[in-house]
Amino acid sequence: MSDLQSMPILQAPVAEGAKDQHMVVNMGPQHPATHGVLRLVLEIDGEIVVRLYPEIGYLHTGIEKTCEAKFYQQVVPLTDRVNYLDPLSNNLCYCLAVEKLLGLEAPPKAQWLRVLLAELSRLNSHLIWLGTHAMDIGALTVFLYTFREREEILRIFEGLAGQRMMTSYFRIGGLLMEPPLDFFDRVQAFIHMLPEKIDEYSNLLTGNPIFRGRLKGVGFLSAADAVALGVTGPPMRASGVDFDLRRDMPYSGYEKFQFHVPIATEGDCWARYEVRLVEMRESIKIIQQALDGMPQGPIKADAPKIVLPDREKMKTQMEALIHHFKIVTDGFAVPAGEVYQGIEAGHGQTGYYVVSDGTAKPYRVHMRYPSFATLQALETMCKGRLLADVVAVIGSIDIVLGEIDR
């Protein structure tokens, strides 16, 4: 890498042979196509992008520092705020990491519900991606349709946890409480309805010459570049790298589900679009399997010093009341050690690195979020292309600034 390429654009001299026709353009942080507060500094030659430099940190809230001051169970609601479009995946990853530290395993019903909800959460994330991506390209209609379906997911979440977006439904060692009585019927009705809606989006977009023209061949990323730059999830699989943590390193009982991992080899925005559409259909299959095979039993692990007792027990049994009081006021001590737990979230591989020093508060929580790494590949994908293509590429990598800045 030459010195020139590595320097921030605003401070660097213009590229070799540029004369004076190169222009530096600032895009964002308040730009509707940057999905939040991404700021890009672009050096352009006419309309061709010569260099691109992302400036991030506008949403930095120091969540990792905040985690160090909380009890283990108090970190769960914080994780929702990081990737707010795929909230339950964050919960899942954190809970699995702490359960690994504790040597605790959630009971089968909790694991199956976790898989079901993580897939529902993935659908939520992909629906928002499809709507906003199509809107960036200029197809406004799809946005209204996908948000209509997303509304149903949010209603299911609301019935489940009382919250629409920041559900915080998972707990260390299980789940918050039993799902409401109509939960399974609503999920069944939703996934029964969704495949034809996906056909509807596909009818609107796949044959649309403008949409095709804006995505085909745009934002190419080779398989080698994807691996080298840390790109994960659908963008990596659209570049032809066949790897999915759900299938290859199963967690939370994913090994019991049959599903297909879609791969494309073109590596452009169109391939990412196609991979995600197939992923949505596969998620529906996983949810159907989870509904059909849902085991019976408790939803919380049998660990009274770690898992909060049921409200009913707390009010009738002295031990349960004592445990409740101890967990809420003192937390629970976690054996010293360090673990890294990776899961496949909607955007790619999410990972939590939790270090314990044997007390009731995590010594260090580090969050690995896919968009942070994928952003590094943005320059590779946009270089030499038109300025308008940057918008298509940002949409196609499905960026969430909350998880980049944390």
Added chain:
Amino acid sequence: MTEAIKNSLEGKAAVLEGLPEHPAVRAILGWNPGALVDAKFDRGELTLTIAAEEIHAAAVAVQAAGYNFFEDMTAVDWFPSSPRFQLSYHILSHSYKEYIRLRVLVDGPDAAVETMTTVWPAANYYEREVFDLFGIRFGGHPNLRRILMPDDWEGHPLRKDYPVEGYR
């Protein structure tokens, strides 16, 4: 407690004896056994502690052994003990389908290690983040600037001696 915690291997000798066929262990032994300071197998995760000045060469060795994907990298501040900082690199192998953790201990107010960007370009943002939030420097990094905090920020927020309310 589950099996994973019982089956932990503590210390270099125990890991070399217990996991002699592990590809990452073999790669490090084949390259330079002296650089392996410590090792641990705990909760199903292998941690290899490498001497700070050898980390770049160790990364080249494990990459050649099939650990192709740089997943994550961060630091832990063990203030006030010494050595103060621990760097944890989480490397994924797409072929073996497992993670390993490379661990480096560094110390001092101007702690520094060699950059990983020449082995895995993905390390770029992660090293900037560690520099920003912990103040550890990476020699040879192409653009070692603050990434999350403003450019004129003073201090490194994730250090343990950094007050939660900020400096007053």
